[in-house]
Amino acid sequence: xxxxxxxxxxxxxDVSGVLxxxxxxxxxxxxxxxxxxxxIKASGLKLQLCTNETQATREDFVRKLRAMGFDISVAExxxxxxxxxxxxxxxxxxxHLLVHDDLVPEFAEVDKTNPNCVVLGDAAENFxxxxxxxxxxxxxxxxxxxxxxxxKGRYYKETDGLxxxxxxxxxxxxxxxxxxxxxxxxxxxxxxxxxxxxxxxPPEQAIMIGxxxxxxxxxxxxxxMRALQVRTGKYR
Amino acid sequence: xxxxxxxxxxxxxDVSGVLxxxxxxxxxxxxxxxxxxxxIKASGLKLQLCTNETQATREDFVRKLRAMGFDISVAExxxxxxxxxxxxxxxxxxxHLLVHDDLVPEFAEVDKTNPNCVVLGDAAENFxxxxxxxxxxxxxxxxxxxxxxxxKGRYYKETDGLxxxxxxxxxxxxxxxxxxxxxxxxxxxxxxxxxxxxxxxPPEQAIMIGxxxxxxxxxxxxxxMRALQVRTGKYR
Numbered sequence: 524x525x526x527x528x529x530x531x532x533x534x535x536x537d538v539s540g541v542l543x544x545x546x547x548x549x550x551x552x553x554x555x556x557x558x559x560x561x562x563i564k565a566s567g568l569k570l571q572l573c574t575n576e577t578q579a580t581r582e583d584f585v586r587k588l589r590a591m592g593f594d595i596s597v598a599e600x601x602x603x604x605x606x607x608x609x610x611x612x613x614x615x616x617x618x619h620l621l622v623h624d625d626l627v628p629e630f631a632e633v634d635k636t637n638p639n640c641v642v643l644g645d646a647a648e649n650f651x652x653x654x655x656x657x658x659x660x661x662x663x664x665x666x667x668x669x670x671x672x673x674x675k676g677r678y679y680k681e682t683d684g685l686x687x688x689x690x691x692x693x694x695x696x697x698x699x700x701x702x703x704x705x706x707x708x709x710x711x712x713x714x715x716x717x718x719x720x721x722x723x724x725p726p727e728q729a730i731m732i733g734x735x736x737x738x739x740x741x742x743x744x745x746x747x748m749r750a751l752q753v754r755t756g757k758y759r
Numbered sequence: 760x761x762x763x764x765x766x767x768x769x770x771x772x773d774v775s776g777v778l779x780x781x782x783x784x785x786x787x788x789x790x791x792x793x794x795x796x797x798x799i800k801a802s803g804l805k806l807q808l809c810t811n812e813t814q815a816t817r818e819d820f821v822r823k824l825r826a827m828g829f830d831i832s833v834a835e836x837x838x839x840x841x842x843x844x845x846x847x848x849x850x851x852x853x854x855h856l857l858v859h860d861d862l863v864p865e866f867a868e869v870d871k872t873n874p875n876c877v878v879l880g881d882a883a884e885n886f887x888x889x890x891x892x893x894x895x896x897x898x899x900x901x902x903x904x905x906x907x908x909x910x911k912g913r914y915y916k917e918t919d920g921l922x923x924x925x926x927x928x929x930x931x932x933x934x935x936x937x938x939x940x941x942x943x944x945x946x947x948x949x950x951x952x953x954x955x956x957x958x959x960x961p962p963e964q965a966i967m968i969g970x971x972x973x974x975x976x977x978x979x980x981x982x983x984m985r986a987l988q989v990r991t992g993k994y995r
Contacts, residue, residue: 650888652923659914659923677935678895687888687895691931698930699913699923 527749533569533724534559535743537716537733538576539679540756542593544684545578549587553755557592564594572600573715574680575674575738576706577644577689578623583603601707601718603673604629607642610707616669616689618642621658623649623691628744633720640669643696643704645676655692670696674708676738679684680757709735710742719746734758761893763985769805769960771951773839773969773977774797775915776992781814782918785823787792789991793828800830807958808836809951809967811878811910811944811974813925814859817841837954839909839944840865843878846943848995854878857886860886864884876905879932879940881912881925885978889927898936906932910944916993945971946978955982970994 539545542556550602572595576584576680581600588595604626611618620627622644630642641658662668676688693704710715719726724746733739734756743750753757764804775781778792798804808831812820817836820964824831840862853870856863858880866878877894898904912924917972944950955962962983970992979986988994 542810648888650891652884652886655886655927656920656922659927660921663914663921676939678899685899686892686893686934687931691891691895691935694934695923695927695931699927701913 526617530728531568531730532570532728533571533730534563534730535571535573535718535722535729535748537731537735537739538574538588540570540734540758542572542588543591544680544682544756548682550591551682552591552593557594557653560593560595569722569724570599573709573718573733574600575645575671575676575689576602577604577626577708578647579625580629583625587738591649597744598721601714601721603714606714606717607671607673607707608633608703610671611640611642613640616640616671618671619658619661620644621646621649621654622673639665640671641696642671642673643758644673644691645694646692647686650687650692655695659696659699662702666706668702669701670700670702670704672704672706672708674738675704675706675710676735678757685757709733709738710745712742712746715742715746715748719748766964767804767966768964769807769958769966770799771807771809771954771958771965771967771984773945773971773975774808774810774824775965776970776990777968778808778824779827780916780990780992785919786827787918788827788829790836793830794795796829796831805958805960806835807954809954809969810836810838811881811912812838813840813862813927813944814883815861815907816865821846830932834957839950840880840951842953843907843909843943844869845941846907846941849877852876852907854907855897856880857882857885857890858909859883875901876907877932878907878909879925879929882928883922886923886928890948892929895932895935898932898938903936904936904938904941906936906938908940908942910942910974911940911942911946912971915991921993923960945969945974946981948978948982951978951982951984955984 543550543552609756619638672693731743731750740750779786779788853873855877908929911926967979967986976986
């Protein structure tokens with residue numbers, strides 16, 4: 524075992540494409556992944572899931588993972604929506620949400636009247652022509668458009684094939700409004716720092732494991748961590 | 760009158776936002792525009808419409824303009840779809856179309872079996888989550904993805920408000936597939952050159968008139984023409 528490997532005390536794990544393949548049916552676990560989580564925990568390594576999942580609240584997400592056999596609690600999940608809520612409150616921003624229906628409860632405590640920003644998540648079926656035009660019109664009507672994107676992934680794999688991820692729609696709105704989105708979630712440095720704080724391990728003693736070369740591997744490396752790319756999920 | 764103005768022998772006119780504001784109801788002419796077309800023609804100036812309109816065949820487009828009172832024939836319209844058809848044939852490309860239903864007849868003569876490229880137009884209501892995912896999957900499955908975009912406008916004005924234009928969706932697919940689209944239509948140099956050839960006037964004796972600073976004004980200037988921006992349409 525290499526010297527750096529002996530120093531590892533904690534793992535950040537991406538979820539979709541690493542632990543399971545998502546899908547309209549809820550998704551299916553990747554063979555051996557539940558056992559891997561069990562063995563990581565039994566070995567004494569710390570573990571935190573670091574996900575850009577924005578199609579469900581953390582509570583529902585963990586419920587789904589547990590039903591698939593993963594021994595995971597809500598505190599072991601770092602996800603973009605709670606991070607976005609902190610940012611909105613800090614800056615007095617009132618969002619118009621273009622997100623998945625199942626994510627809306629994460630923003631229950633946030634003032635959404637008279638929006639002065641747009642929050643974009645992986646809205647899936649909510650990415651309609653009408654909804655995209657609505658978000659665009661709100662942004663273009665602002666003196667200084669503020670677009671907050673929960674991740675900037677290009678695409679991901681579901682059980683019925685590849686799907687465009689939030690990053691593609693972020694680029695559409697960026698171009699139309701001539702603005703740059705603020706990304707909350709991987710690969711943002713601040714997001715990895717939150718995940719490490721929750722993991723309780725400094726970057727040089729942690730490894731990120733994911734299937735996305737930009738969001739997972741690149742983001743972690745920019746934060747001073749090592750990273751491993753799995754050959755499941757979107758890996759081609 | 761300035762010297763250059765005396766040299767002008769022909770005009771290229773953008774249509775949406777210059778002659779009329781488009782809309783689900785077919786659109787409404789901008790006050791004075793039909794009379795302006797009549798006076799241009801009566802003055803002896805040559806005139807060609809240079810449009811990125813991709814929501815209808817040229818025949819239907821001209822029928823609509825004539826019903827609004829514009830004295831225009833099909834030969835006086837330069838539009839992206841016929842230009843794209845020439846390009847597809849030249850390069851042996853078989854397109855998957857993500858375009859407006861009413862534009863499909865323009866591609867009647869083109870082989871569309873076993874697609875080896877995607878042609879993107881202003882598909883409007885056809886910009887669904889499912890259709891965008893389908894176009895994305897075809898592109899990402901190609902050894903060398905070829906994306907042809909009928910224009911790269913950011914947005915345009917309809918009678919019920921601003922709408923995202925084809926350029927926004929082009930950017931989404933470009934980002935997801937890590938490719939650069941080939942743009943047919945304004946502001947592509949080749950497209951302006953076609954319009955000038957149809958106008959029968961060299962660039963230094965022609966003026967482009969439009970409401971889009973990039974597609975109309977910038978594109979024409981790069982082609983050696985002068986250009987004027989109107990204060991109707993998307994002008995803000």
